[in-house]
Amino acid sequence: MKSKVKSQKSKVKMGLTLTFAFFILQFAFAGTASAMLTAKANHDHISIDFFYHGSTVSVKGLSDAGRDLVVKITSPEGHQVLKKKGKVGGLLWMNVGTLSFEKTPNLYEVFSTRKIGDILSVEERGKYTLGYEALATHVEVAPVADASEKAQWFGEFVKFKEESNLYKSDFGKIEMKDLPDGRQEYFIQTQWPYQAAPGDYTVSVYAVKNGKVVEQAESHVKVEQVGMVKALAEMAANSAALYGFLSIGIALSAGFGVGMVFRKGGGSH
Amino acid sequence: MYLYLPVALTSINILIPVGLGLAVGLLSGLFGVGGGFLMTPLLIMFGIPSTVAAATDSNQIVAASTSGTYAHWKVGNVDFKMGIYLLAGGFLGGLVGVQAIKLLHAMGNADFVIKMTYVFMLGIVGVYMFIESLQSMKKKKAEVAEAKEEKESAVGRFLKSLPLQTRFEKSGITHSALVPIVLGGFVGVLAAIMGVGGGFLMVPIMVYMLRMPMHVVVGTSLFQILFTCIEVTFLQATTNHSVDFILAVLLLLGSTVGAQVGAVFGRKLRAEQLKILLAVIVLVVTVKIIFELTLTPSLLISQAGGH
DSSP states (O other), rough: OHHHHHHHHHHHHHHHHHHHHHHHHHHHHHHHHHHHHSOEOOOOEEOOOTTTOOOOEEEEEEEETTTTEEEEOOOEEEEEEEEEEEEETTTEEEEEEEEEEEEEESSSEESSSSOHHHHSOHHHHHHHOOOOHHHHHHSSSOOSSSSSHHHHHHHHHHHHHHHHOOEEEESOOEEEOOOOTTTEEEEEEEEETTTTTSSEEEEEEEEETEEEEEEEEEEEEEEEEEEHHHHHHHHHHHHHHHHHHHHHHHHHHHHHHHHHHHHHHHOOO | EEEEEETTTEEEEHHHHHHHHHHHHHHHHHHHOOOOHHHHHHHHHOOHHHHHHHHHHHHHHHHHHHHHHHHHHHHHOOOHHHHHHHHHHHHHHHHHHHHHHHHHHHHHHHHHHHHHHHHHHHHHHHHHHHHHHHHHHHHHHHHHHHHHHHHHHHHHHHHTTTTSEEEETTTEEEEHHHHHHHHHHHHHHHHHTTSSOHHHHHHHIIIIISSEEEEEEEEHHHHHHHHHHHHHHIIIIOOOOOOOHHHHHHHHHHHHHHHHHHHHHHTTOOOOHHHHHHHHHHHHHHHHHHHHHHHSSOOOOTTTTOO
């Protein structure tokens, strides 16, 4: 009887040990699958003071060997209303109305190790909004008559954004270095445009294998006005009347001041 | 050296606004125009959002016109009485113009009307001033005086029949008080529709319709522009929050000095020379706008808020 109980106890013990070992192994494998890709933006807090003229942001991290990478930097999505130009009477170019672009980030930059169309399927690009083609499908443009008109105005929108350095799509700029432990180190440095408004930006890195995203990592960049720049921007927004009086007061004083200087300096004027 | 502009949310090389201010301030002191028709498109070209460009330009014109009015007042070239009558008309005209713009927007063809009004007004003013001042320069003094007398007798009879005849000592003319108020109102309506200060319209109206001496016209126009721009700056700051204080300071560093230099230089030129120079500038701007209207633009999308 005693030996029967002992044998049952040892069976339970063994079962528990096996279950524990199974969980440990499962956790360890899961950890390997999701923790290999890392991303770190070196300059994650950009301060805008009077002498700010843009910055540089570099992103680096580790990934499994043999993976292609896509780095996407975006601001939160929002909506933008812009004027569109068209021909009036078949001769004169002028503003012919407005277009509303919904679900569009103000800043959108995508960098990939190779041409994005060569490493990711259309579905995967659409799923993660990677590349202009995917963004074009994601964005809503109104009013447009059909898909081709939407594509035409989205193309113009991208041109407009690229002109202000707020949209960028490029490949081959990510530097890769193989490490002895079988992983690879990646690094990319990009110019942060001074046109990018203050706010929170997300840096997403995607590891790609066989046309699919297999891992994802994230980092953040915060852009913030500081000091007098912040004080003036807040005053313009929150104490508009005082700001208006101050602007007029300074202009009047400067006008009179220069007038007095010229009278003193010029005598005969 | 670059400075960051807290409302425009962009960075600019300080030499650009200071240089632009100097050049446009010079024109302001010379001709009595605010120069918005030149400054605003130039600022947009250098990456300033259109709403901020227009509002901040008004702010800097306050400084340039103060400087210019002061310079002209010192030599007795500001007719304050005429300026106040024109301002009263301009204020009323502005109210009408703002309603007209609302109506045009509701009808859906505002941009077309604005552009066409702009091109036609600039074109007519430029061509008329150019031809008139060219003729004045060619003709002998005696002939000019004779021609002027003829013209004045035709229009003058009607103007003299109007009530409330008032003497404007500084300009040496007598008009019904209604004349500057109505003309000021006319400019006010057009200026509100076109979204400009209207100096390029006010100057020829004072010269050709009110028959004021050119040098008094310049000083009086600046005095009038000063008040219009104070009002516009305040409204822009409180309703659109689009005045960039730092950009305005950079612009006025150049424009206040430019206005003084312009006022000094202007006194060395004859009235015909001033008029023909202004006519050439107005015509160049007209041609530039015609090119913009007819050539395919590089970008078919622009920020909302400007013209």
